[in-house]
Amino acid sequence: MATEPTSTESKKDPKSNGNGDDQSLGRKIKEGIDLAKNDPREGQIWTSVIRHKLDDSPRNRSLAVLSNVFLHLHPAKINRDAVRYGFTWGMGGISFYLFIVLTLTGVFLMFYYHPTKGQAFRDILYLRHDVPYGNLLRNMHRWAAHAMIITVWLHMLRVFLTGSYKPPREFNWGVGVLLLVFTMLLSFTGYLLPDDQLGFWAVTVGTNMARATPFLGHEGPFGPQMGMTAFNDVRFALLGGSIVDSNALLRAYIWHCIGLPIVLSVFLIVHFWRIRKDGSISGPAPIKLEHDFKDWAPAKA
Amino acid sequence: MDWIQLWQIASAPDNVPILIMLALVGFYTCYAFKQAFANDRLAAELEADPVMQKTHHRKRFPFQKGWAERVHVWPYLLKIEFLAAIIVTAILIVWSITLDAPLEEPANPSLTMNPSKAPWYFLGLQEMLVYFDPWIAGVVAPGIIVVGLMVIPYVDVNPLGNGYYTYKQRKFAIWTFLFGFLILWVLLVFIGTFIRGPGWQWFWPGTFWDHHRVVHETNRNLHEIFGISGQPAEGIFGAAVVGGYFALGMAAFHVLFKKFANNAYRAMNIVQLLIVNSLFVMMMGMPVKIIARLAFRIKYVWVTPWFNI
Known part of the structure; x- marks a missing residue:
């Protein structure tokens, strides 16, 4: 390929009429x-x-x-050792990738889903049996969600075992713990959406715990003393009612598709930003010796 | 052995991720320890050799002279990231073609699922429901877990083991974390999936899930064993027992921590010591209550009109 353009006179100044003022169409084509x-x-x-x-x-x-x-x-x-798979296991990056996959498949699923009692379950059947690749789409969303929980756990395990939460990365570990919680809450809110027995009873079991919240649940310690009933406690706020019904389905849907993804994304931005600000990926660092920290480990006499 | 029963649980599409999780957690824990022990051997070697301490690059991997310390992200890192994305996508597509996401009957509030289980990643908390009231198992315990995880960097004063695998340099931290993660979380998820059957009863793997099985469990409250009854007395007795557990547990932890983790003990201030001590004793309260229930059939140790523990 010509990297040095040779006859670029005309290109440099297309309006030029220096060449005998030839304005013919033929010249333009040439x-x-x-x-x-x-x-x-x-x-x-x-x-x-x-x-x-x-x-x-x-x-x-x-x-x-x-x-x-x-x-x-x-x-x-970056540090040449940091690209070794054995050190990081790539779990943080894979978690983020799965989050992207979940966002994409989730958007596609939303085109076919109504968060209303009765219709919701029919939509899932429609996805399974009639929508082209609908079943594959739903399966990918489900398994990516489970996979993301596993990779987030493993990411936490790796960060702990390499001591990567130690200064200067203390704050980012805390952000990561919250991201772990949001990951599980995202998965949990998605559980109810098919509106089948599995999701219904899992969410019933899960939200029944909320009524036992101390002070804020109507069956929790000191809840009744705080004036909590089944119609004003924290469980009522979660479900939009006193039972898992259409309001709960709508709330789970909004939290799952809008609320929690926004919150998680904000924390994700902070998490990634702090990785860079705290000195990029944590290692593998050169190992330290007790010898280096006389205050920490006084020499054994 | 009821192999069909076992196979039905293990092959349920929603349980496949749990099997994958168990395998991966096991594999990566071993993988981490392999690297940790290798680093520990290197550390021991260097501690013994004052000359090497100054000259060695202090990493396990051979480092050739002339190699650059740092490499370009493009292509050396991005190549790996793109490759990982492709592999994950391929696995996900194959997984999604072979296994269908579960879908049960339409939701029916009048037909209770038995056993009705929380999503698998919360099964540890559901298992705690056997031993504690919901306000502890479902609200307070997860809250303490989250807060406890978040304070770790602020109470772990050990300057060693920052950014590389090691076991010997941070034994207490690693034992504590792995006990919490592997035993109190992953093992309980396993139990909740494979062992808890109808009625949340204990079925050993491979036994038939008999929906009509009746188990006579005569659980007693601790004060009944001591012949105490009537409310002010029960409450005061329970408070003394729980208070005694914390007093004795924290005192024992203090003595042991000072003796066996003396470096950390000297470096920590009083607030850090109190936080680590109380969180550790609280964490151990879980297995203590489990043993009290399973071995001594104790339901509550502290009964009050407002809450029970």
Whole structure:
């Protein structure tokens, strides 16, 4: 490919009429053919989208990451050991990827779903049997949700066992714990949506615990003394009623599709931001010795 | 052995993730310990050798002279991320083609599912319902778990083991966390899935889930064993027992922690010590109550007009 454009006079100044003031259509066509021969990567469209050169240089490798909004959370360079799979297990990244998968499949499912009693269950049957790839879509949403819970647990296990919550990453561990809670709540709110026996009784068992909340539940310690009844306690707020019914279905739906994803996304942004601000990925760090910390471990006499 | 029963539980599509989870948790725990022990051997080697301490790059992996310390994210990291995304997608699609997400009959409030189980990741809490009232198992315990996890970085004063696998340098932290995660969470999820049958009764794996099985459990409250009855007395007795558990437990923890984790003890301030001590004794309260129920058939240790423990 021609990297050095040769006959670019006309391209540089298309309005020029220096060449004998030839304004004929034939000349325009000839100029157009010349333009088409140029490397598209030199053209205005390409350079407006990808703002760096493509030849393999350290500068361009960095710019490939830094000038891309989706990749710019990465630093340009990282510790060479940090790419070892054995250290991080990739669980945080896989959790985020599963969150994206869940968002996409969830949006598609929403096109076919009405959060109303009676209709909800029929919509699931419709998805299973009539919507093209509807069953695959629903299965992927379900299994990605379960997989995400597993990967989030494993991510926490890895961060603990590598001591990666230690300074300066204390705060980000706390954010991560909240993300774990939101992940499970997202899955839990989704459980009710098919409006089948499984979801109904799981949510009944789950929300029955809420009425035992101390002070705020009508069967919890000191709840009655606080004036709690089945119609004003924390369980009532969760279900929008005193039983798992149409209001509960609507509330679960709103929390599942809008409320919790927004909250989780906010914490996710903070989580990723703090990973960078706290010194990027945590290691594997060079190991420390007791010898390095005389205050911590006084030499055994 | 009722193999069909066992197979029905293990192959239920919603239980497959639990089997995957058990396998992965087991695998990754072993994998982490393998690396931890290797690091510990290196640490021991370096502790013994003052020259190596200064010159060694302090990592297990051989590091060649001339290698760059840092590599470009593109392509070395992004390549892995894209590959991981493709592999996860492939697994997910195969999984979704082979196994259908469960769908039961339409919701029917007048027909109770037996056993009616919470989603599998909450089964640990549901199992605690056997031993504690819902206000503890469903509200207070999860709250303490979340808060307890969040305070870990602020009470773990150990400067060692920051950013690499190790066991020897942080034994107490690792034992405590793994006890909580593997025993009190993952094991209870396993029990809730594979062992709890109709009526939330205990069925060993491979025994038939008999819906008509009746178990005569005569659970007693602790004060009944001591022949105490009548309300002010029961409440005061229970308060003394629970208070005694915390007083003795915390005193014992204090002595043991000072003796066996002396480095941490010296470095911690009083607030940190109190938090670790009380959280640890609370966590141990779970297995203590489980044993009290299973071995001594004790229902409540503290009965008051407002709450029972």
